[in-house]
Amino acid sequence: MCGRYRLSNAELYGDLNDVRLGGTQIPARFNIAPTQTVFVVLDESPREFSAVKWGLIPSWAKDRKIAASLINARGETVATKPAFRTAFKKRRCLVPADGFFEWQKMGAGKQPYNIGLKNGEPFAFAGLWESWQDPATREEVKTCSIITTTANPLMAPIHDRMPAILPMDRRAAWLDPGRSLEELKSFLIPYDASGMEAYPIAARVGSPKNDDAGIIERIATTGDFLKEFFPDPQ
16 A cells, blocks of 8 residues: 655656646655645646645545545556546546655564665656545545555565556656556556665654654664665665
8 A cells, every 4th residue: 555655856856757846836745644735747738736635535425534545546446446447547647756655564563664766766656636526615626546556576575565656658658548548557567676775764754743854764673674675774
């Protein structure tokens, strides 16, 4: 799954992907949590960042409560599940990020990890978006969900799922309304583990109130858990 991520440099993502900031100041975020406002790139022109709420609300939903349970969509069923299938066909988006967090069970507790690309560049999750109108207030609310897939060899010891990360050459295609659904589904695969890194971080990431650069500082660990992936700091 993907229940927490970060976007600390939206401007760099925009520069690398030809996406405009849209006149919006996007603050550095190091601990983005479900139901919060996030910035995504919609399948609209011109390409620019748009503010939406994380947690999909289908157009047919009676209220907002469903959003908390629809922060992720499984790539294997996104084309058929009622909550996601229309958005998959018509409303896809990119969710820019420069890292995400996952917790690995260790005895009675859990160890959080920071996961990202080795080159440090921001990347994009495959996402979906919807527009929902509150029946009580008539307010239009835009929301999104992050698609997940099976874990690659780097992620598998930590968790059996991971967000579907789109390589640079597939990001424009993901937003292209002319692409077939079969082709789009073929994009929802584990990202190449050789281009990624993961390392342990402090438990303070567990609280969304802790939203600062210190969140991603590496900590020393004991034991021999995947030393080939997570060597002790030099």
